[in-house]
Amino acid sequence: MNLSLTNLIKRLASIEVGLGKAFIANFSFSFLNVLLSIAFTRIYVQYLGAEGYGIIGFYNSLSAFFYSFDFGASATVNREMARTLAQPEKLQQARNIARSLEFLVLIGAFLALVILSLISFPAAYYWITPKSLAHYEIFECFLLISFTMFFNIFFSFYQSGLMGMEKHVLINSWMCFVAVIRYFGSAAVLIFISSRIQAFLLWQLVVISLKTSVLFFLFWKTVSGFYLAKIDLKLLKSILRFTAGISVVGLLWLFVVQTDKIVLSKILDLEKFGYYSFSAGAIVLIFGILVTPLYNLTYPLFSKLVASEQMSALKTNYHTSCQFLATIAGPVGFFLAFYSKEILQIWLKNESFASNTASILSLLSICWIGFSVKVIPYRLRLAHGWVRLDFYENLIAIFSIGTLVALGAIFHDAVGAAIGLSIFAYTSAIVTVYLTHRKVLKGEYKKWLFVDNFLPLSVALLVTGLGRYTIEFFLSTDWLKILVGLFFAGLSMVVSILFLKDLREYIFNSSLGSRILSVFYRKITEERIETDKS
Numbered sequence: 336m337n338l339s340l341t342n343l344i345k346r347l348a349s350i351e352v353g354l355g356k357a358f359i360a361n362f363s364f365s366f367l368n369v370l371l372s373i374a375f376t377r378i379y380v381q382y383l384g385a386e387g388y389g390i391i392g393f394y395n396s397l398s399a400f401f402y403s404f405d406f407g408a409s410a411t412v413n414r415e416m417a418r419t420l421a422q423p424e425k426l427q428q429a430r431n432i433a434r435s436l437e438f439l440v441l442i443g444a445f446l447a448l449v450i451l452s453l454i455s456f457p458a459a460y461y462w463i464t465p466k467s468l469a470h471y472e473i474f475e476c477f478l479l480i481s482f483t484m485f486f487n488i489f490f491s492f493y494q495s496g497l498m499g500m501e502k503h504v505l506i507n508s509w510m511c512f513v514a515v516i517r518y519f520g521s522a523a524v525l526i527f528i529s530s531r532i533q534a535f536l537l538w539q540l541v542v543i544s545l546k547t548s549v550l551f552f553l554f555w556k557t558v559s560g561f562y563l564a565k566i567d568l569k570l571l572k573s574i575l576r577f578t579a580g581i582s583v584v585g586l587l588w589l590f591v592v593q594t595d596k597i598v599l600s601k602i603l604d605l606e607k608f609g610y611y612s613f614s615a616g617a618i619v620l621i622f623g624i625l626v627t628p629l630y631n632l633t634y635p636l637f638s639k640l641v642a643s644e645q646m647s648a649l650k651t652n653y654h655t656s657c658q659f660l661a662t663i664a665g666p667v668g669f670f671l672a673f674y675s676k677e678i679l680q681i682w683l684k685n686e687s688f689a690s691n692t693a694s695i696l697s698l699l700s701i702c703w704i705g706f707s708v709k710v711i712p713y714r715l716r717l718a719h720g721w722v723r724l725d726f727y728e729n730l731i732a733i734f735s736i737g738t739l740v741a742l743g744a745i746f747h748d749a750v751g752a753a754i755g756l757s758i759f760a761y762t763s764a765i766v767t768v769y770l771t772h773r774k775v776l777k778g779e780y781k782k783w784l785f786v787d788n789f790l791p792l793s794v795a796l797l798v799t800g801l802g803r804y805t806i807e808f809f810l811s812t813d814w815l816k817i818l819v820g821l822f823f824a825g826l827s828m829v830v831s832i833l834f835l836k837d838l839r840e841y842i843f844n845s846s847l848g849s850r851i852l853s854v855f856y857r858k859i860t861e862e863r864i865e866t867d868k869s
Contacts, residue, residue: 361628364507364514369624371518377683379535380613382525387532387609401451403589404443405488407581408436409495410634410717411574416499416558417635418642427563433496433554434564435571436578444488451481462600472533479536486543493550499635502557509549517542580722587729594733595740595756602744610688611749614695621671622703625663626710629656633711637718650776651837657711657787658838662831664707665795666824671700673803674820677813698753705760708788712768719775728767735759791831798827 379387412433419429455477460470497506517539524538555561571578596615600608633656640649671678675696679689716724736759743751765784772780802823806816832839 361503361507361631362624364510365624365627367511368514369620371514372620373682375518375522376617378522378525380683380685380688382530383532383535387535401447401484401488403582403586404447405440405492405582405585406443407578407583407585408440408443409491410581410585411578412436412492413495413499413634414577414638414717414720415574416496417501417638419500422642426558428570430558430564431567432570432574433558435566435568437492438566439571439578440489440492444485447488448481448485451484452478455481468532472531475533476536479533479540483536483540483543486540486547490543490547490550493547493554496554497550497557498631499638500557501632501635502553503632505553505557506550509546509553513542513546516545577720577722580726581717584722584725584729587726587733591729591732591736594736595752598737598740599744599749599752602741603749607691607749610691611695611752613688614692614699614749614753617696618671618699618703621667621700622664622707625667626660626707629660630710630714634714634717637715641718650779653711653715653776654779654782654787655837655841657708657783658791658835660711661708661788661791662828662835662838664704665792665831666799666827668700668704668707669795669799669827670820670824672697673799674817675700677816681813681817695749695753698750698757702753702757702760704792705757705764709764709767712771712783715775716771721775724767724770724774728763732759732763735763786835790834794831794834795824795827798830799823802826 415429415432419425455474459474459477494506520542521535521538524534528534555564558564596608596612599611603611633652636652637649640646640652676689676693679693679696680686683689713725716722736756739755739759740752741755743753743755745751747754768783769780772778772783799820802820806819832842
């Protein structure tokens, strides 16, 4: 058997995936990433401290605005590659679009790098208020993060292209391998080489440059067109409106998700901001394992169904995906909200850090349930090429979040800010999705609201809440509380699936569900035969 690297890549790239397998492939990486993060965060907290997390959180928030300098190329290449699957005769056109967009990404990435490098000095010396670190050390950190961001822009582009071609197994296999290198390497650098935050950030830069270089190779190897592709200005002009719309919406969305951190970095001192940044980072990481797999696979799937005008299949997959996400996000979010203090104490082994972070983590976990339920409708809008609603929503959101977070922080520090962010999350979800279904998949809003989301979220809140209330009378050990809490969270998922017809039928009709049911049926039949014989 030939086990060469080229044959391995071809085998991974040729694996055909449906909704279920694609979710498993994306979930595998997300799950591994979360496990590694949980395992190594204690080391990072020990060596980097709250100020280290504050620096990373602030500059990640600032640099995130510059990811829109890909000018919408990532979302566009994903959509065009997905449409190619439905229209294979347009493969060469897709190659040319990819090459044209790649050139835009190159220009945008260099612009972002230059601008970020120029603002690193004033940000380090005149905006941040450190306690123990020197201003020049913060400046060095900002420069390293600037170069890391440069490679991340390219990484997002090639990742989106591969996801559009449904190469979920290929890309996630590579991502799992890199995640292991990243986390183990970061710990080794801090323990054996240098405990300075600059060393930690330098290792992140090395890893992202390697990860991006390999994705560049995999993308053009998959389309078999590195030398065939060429820049086509006419094609680029034909998709300019969608690309420009995505770029503007992406920029505004980055403002939306980073506004709270930018505002709080000025209102709170660096230590308190570090607690908020840690909580926000933990929540994004944990919800990433739930949201990212569906986020990555639904967009190309919806785009393909829209291009081939399979509206019935689109409606079915849409509701199934929404129910799937709510059934997972609800139990996990409420579990984190009810057991945040116990989780942090066991995880970090730092009583002070856990006490200052627990309430913030609880509120942000509830907040992100609201943000999560908006993901699938957003991908539905993108598949139809409709971005105007997102433009207006994000524009309003920037001012709304800034106001709510600032008022909350003034009166109740980081906890008040989390409350303000939660109010916005649920209000915007209800209004935005209502407007979505006035134009796309008309008449489906009530089902999205009451069946896809209200039902599973209510079950999750009721079951996990009653579980938390009950164990307070019987258990005192943190480990036991968490284990029982996990049981109730899992129970709420099972109950929700039984109530949700679309999701239940999809699971039972999937290959895995069919195997489970056949084994169960065979077991019952064998027992019945044995009984008849006796």
